[in-house]
Amino acid sequence: MSANYTDKHADFEQRKKAHIDLSLDPRTQAQTASHFEKIKLIHEALPEINLSDVSLETKLLGYQFSSPHFVSSMTAGHQNSKVINMRLAKAAAKNNWLMAVGSQRRELTDKQASFEWKTIKSQSPKTQFVSNIGIEELIQQPVSEIIKLTESVEALGIYVHLNPLQEAFQNLGQANFKNGLAAIKKLCKASPVPVLIKEVGYGISKTTAQKLILAGVEVIDVAGKGGTHWGLLEGLRDQSQSGLLADSSQAFKDWGFSAVESLIQCKALTKKNSFWASGGIRSGVDSAKCLALGARAVGVAQPLMKAAIASDEDVLDVMTRFDYELKVALFGVGVSSVKELAKKKVCYVNGTI
Ligand SMILES: Cc1cc2nc3c(=O)[nH]c(=O)nc-3n(C[C@H](O)[C@H](O)[C@H](O)COP(=O)(O)O)c2cc1C
Numbered sequence: 001m002s003a004n005y006t007d008k009h010a011d012f013e014q015r016k017k018a019h020i021d022l023s024l025d026p027r028t029q030a031q032t033a034s035h036f037e038k039i040k041l042i043h044e045a046l047p048e049i050n051l052s053d054v055s056l057e058t059k060l061l062g063y064q065f066s067s068p069h070f071v072s073s074m075t076a077g078h079q080n081s082k083v084i085n086m087r088l089a090k091a092a093a094k095n096n097w098l099m100a101v102g103s104q105r106r107e108l109t110d111k112q113a114s115f116e117w118k119t120i121k122s123q124s125p126k127t128q129f130v131s132n133i134g135i136e137e138l139i140q141q142p143v144s145e146i147i148k149l150t151e152s153v154e155a156l157g158i159y160v161h162l163n164p165l166q167e168a169f170q171n172l173g174q175a176n177f178k179n180g181l182a183a184i185k186k187l188c189k190a191s192p193v194p195v196l197i198k199e200v201g202y203g204i205s206k207t208t209a210q211k212l213i214l215a216g217v218e219v220i221d222v223a224g225k226g227g228t229h230w231g232l233l234e235g236l237r238d239q240s241q242s243g244l245l246a247d248s249s250q251a252f253k254d255w256g257f258s259a260v261e262s263l264i265q266c267k268a269l270t271k272k273n274s275f276w277a278s279g280g281i282r283s284g285v286d287s288a289k290c291l292a293l294g295a296r297a298v299g300v301a302q303p304l305m306k307a308a309i310a311s312d313e314d315v316l317d318v319m320t321r322f323d324y325e326l327k328v329a330l331f332g333v334g335v336s337s338v339k340e341l342a343k344k345k346v347c348y349v350n351g352t353i
Contacts, residue, residue, distance in 0.1 A: 009106075009110065012077070012078065012106060013078045013079060015237075016075055016077065016078040016080075016081065017078065017079075017080060018237055019075065019233065020075060020080065020084075020305065020309070022233045022236055022237065023228055023233065023301075023302055023305055024302075024305070024306055024309070025236070027232060027236060028228060028229055028232050028233040028236065029227065029228060029229065029302070030201075030225055030226050030227060030228075030229045030232075030253070030280065031253060032225065032226070032253055032254040033226060033258060034224070034225070034226020034227065034258050034259070034260070034279075034280035034282075034286070035226065035258040035259075035260035035261060035353050036226070036258075036260060036280070036285075036286045036289055038260065038349055038350050038351055038352075038353050039260055039289040039292070039293070039347050039348075039349060039350070040347060040348055040349075040350040041285070041288060041289060041292065041329060041332065041333050041346055041347045042333055042345075042346050042347060042348070043332055043333070044332065044333050044334030046334070047331055047332070047333075047334035048334065049331065049334065049335075049336045051327065051328070051331045053336045054327045054330045054331050054335075054336050054337070055336065055337050055338075056068060056069075056323060056326060056327060056330075056338060057337070057338070058296070058297065058338050060098055060156075060296070060297050061098070061128075061130070061156040061157045061193075061194055061218075061219075062156070063098070063128050063156055065096050065097060065098055065128070066095060066096035066097070066323075067095065067096065067097050067319075067322075067323050067326070068287070068291060068295075068296065068297045068298055068326075068338050069097055069284075069287060069297070069298055069299075069300060069319070069322050069323060069326070070092075070097055070098035070099065070100060070130075070276075070297055070298070070299050070300075071088050071092055071097060071098070071099040071100060071299070071300065071301075071304055072100055072223075072278045072299035072300055072301035072304075073100040073101060073102050073103065073130075073132040073159055073161065073198070073301070074088075074102045074301055074304070074305055075102040075305075076101055076102035076103060076104055076106070076113075076116065076117070076132075077102070077103075077104070077105065077106030077107065077110075077113045077116065078106075081102065081116065082116055082119075082120075084305070084308045084309065085101070085102070085116070085117075085120055086120055086123065086124070087308045087311075087312050087315050088304060088308050088315060089120050089121075089123075089124040089127040089129075090123075090124050090127070090312065091312065091315040091316050091319055092124075092127050092128075092319075093124050093126040093127040094316065095316070095319045095320070095323065096126075097319060098128050098129075098130065098156070098297070099127055099128070099129050099130070100129070100130040100132055100159055100299065101117065101129055101130065101131060101132050101153060101155075102132060103132050103133060103134055103161065104117070104131060104132055104133055104149045104152075105133060105134060105137055107149055107152070108133075108137060108141055108145060108149075114149075114151075114152040115152075117129075117152035117153045118152045120153075121152065121153050121154060128156055129153035129154070129155050129156065130155055130156055130157045130158065130159050130196060131149045131150045131153060131155040131157070131158040131159065131193075132158070132159040132160075132161060133146055133149060133158065133159070133160055133161070134160070134161050134163065135160055135161065135162050135163070135177060135180050135183070135184075136167065136175075136176055136177070138160055138180075138183045138184070138187060139176065139177070139178070139179055139180060139183045140176075143183075143186050143187055143190045143191075144190075146158070146187060147187075147190060147191055147192070150191075150192075150193055155193060156193060156194070157193045157194040157195065157196050157218070157219070158187070158191060158193055158194075158195055158196065159196045159197070159198050159221070160184060160187065160195065160196070160197050160198075161197075161198050161199070161200055162177075162180070162197060162198070162199050162200075162204075163199070163200045163230065164177055165202055165230065165231050165252060165255065165256075166200055166201075166230035166231065166233075166234055169230070169231050169234035169235055169238075169245050169248070169249045169252075170234040170237070170245075172244070172245065181211055181212075181215055184197070184212065184215045184216075184217065185215040185216060188215055188216030188217060188218075189216065194218035194219065195216065195217050195218055195219075196217070196218060196219040196220075196221060196276075197212050197217050197219070197220050197221065198220075198221035198222075198223045198276075198278070199221075199222065199223035199224070199256075199279070200223055200228075200230050201223055201224065201225055201227060201228055201229060201230050201256070201279050201280075202223075202224070202225055202230075202255060202256030202257070203222050203223065203224035203225060203256045203257025203258060203259065203261060203262040203279070204220055204222045204223070204224075204257070204262050204266075205257065205262070205265060206265040206266050206269065209262075209265075209266050209269055209273075209275075210269070213269065213273050218274060219274045219275070219276055220266075220273065220274070220275050220276070221275075221276040221277065221278055221297075221299060222257070222259050222262035222263060222266070222275060222276070222277055222278070222279070222295075223259070223277075223278045223279045223299070224256065224257050224258040224259035224260070224261065224262050224277070224278075224279040224280065225254075225255070225256040225257065225258050225279060225280065226258045226259065226279055226280030227278075227279045227280030227281065227282070227301070227302055228279075228280075228301060228302045229253070231249040231252045231253075231255065232249050232250070232253065234249065235247075235248070235249025235250065258279070258280065258353075259277040259278065259279050259280065259281070259290055259295075260289070260290075260293065260353065261353060262277075263275065263277060263290060263293040263294050263295060264293060264349070264353065266294070267293070267294060270293075270294030270295070271294070274296050275294055275295050275296065276295055276296060276297040276298065276299060277290035277293075277295035277297075277298050277299070278298065278299030278300070278301065281298055281299065281300050281303075281322075282303060283321075283322070283325050284321070284322045284323065284324065284325025284326030284327070284328070284329055285325055285326075285329050286298075287322065287325075287326045287329075288325075288326055288329035288330065288333070288341070289347060291338060291341050291342060292333075292341055292342070292346045292347040293347070294342065296342070300318075300322060303318055303322075304318055304319075333346040333347075334346075
């Protein structure tokens with residue numbers, strides 16, 4: 001093993017550990033609006049159903065889950081990730097939630113790294129996974145190598161994350177996104193499993209969504225602002241003397257679209273195409289608002305990371321809380337299923353967004 005190789009992976013390990021630690025630091029949670037407070041669910045004092053009638057059953061990527069909630073992509077490929085991911089995977093299996101894995105980038109240069117997921121899949125065979133890779137890797141690597149990433153977790157689909165601002169604040173001047181759409185098109189054509197696209201906390205506009213749909217993307221996860229803020233987080237990692245990245249990231253505190261804004265912009269598209277929501281989802285009521293605005297599934301990241309650092313029970317408790325809150329929200333607007341929620345007018349925008 002060359003010194004370069006070792007350094008590269010040591011640096012990777014350090015960065016991933018810092019991401020986890022900093023995601024729990026309140027300074028990396030967006031201080032600007034997630035806009036959930038502007039969406040008013042219409043309370044139904046006469047729901048004419050029993051709470052026990054409410055079902056969260058949801059079909060995603062051809063598989064029947066017990067909830068529209070899923071574990072948003074987080075971490076992978078380093079020392080601490082094994083325990084965290086095993087906890088998340090076991091809890092996801094127990095609650096029958098879908099789990100999106102963290103970036104599988106390391107597997108592209110270190111074949112040993114796929115053992116993490118192979119072990120987790122073999123020890124928690126009931127967990128259904130979605131793979132994850134960044135757009136920069138997709139642009140640079142042969143598409144066959146990207147598709148191979150789905151094998152270790154027998155993935156139902158593959159997420160490609162779009163993170164231009166995170167990269168800009170992580171790697172000074174080295175955010176290489178040229179030819180991204182062509183690379184996505186190529187993957188959609190070649191992939192045996194559906195291709196999903198997500199942001200990491202800045203949302204997706206209608207124009208971008210239209211391009212992605214034309215490219216053959218099956219699911220767009222808008223991953224909006226209002227939760228973990230990757231610009232601020234990368235800014236805090238900036239140890240440079242000038243503090244250029246740290247200072248500049250502050251100017252982008254309110255950049256991007258919340259999940260609410262993205263879903264409203266894409267409203268007409270959500271009727272035909274599959275939109276998922278994430279970014280700043282902190283309760284099952286937030287989830288109900290996303291589903292009412294046209295999302296078909298809702299992802300949770302930071303609250304589950306916080307729980308996974310603590311214990312198996314904490315992860316189960318967070319999942320139970322999100323599902324119970326969503327169930328009560330459905331009951332509170334008088335619908336008994338997620339499908340019915342999507343069909344009925346159960347919310348309005350209170351004020352301007
Ligand atoms: C510790 C941590 C690591 C993450 N790593 C990834 C990743 O590898 N790939 C990815 O697409 N998103 C990653 N994300 C982003 C989340 O999937 C999500 O889009 C973002 O954090 C917003 O959701 P939140 O507000 O619930 O945290 C990560 C999030 C956290 C908290």
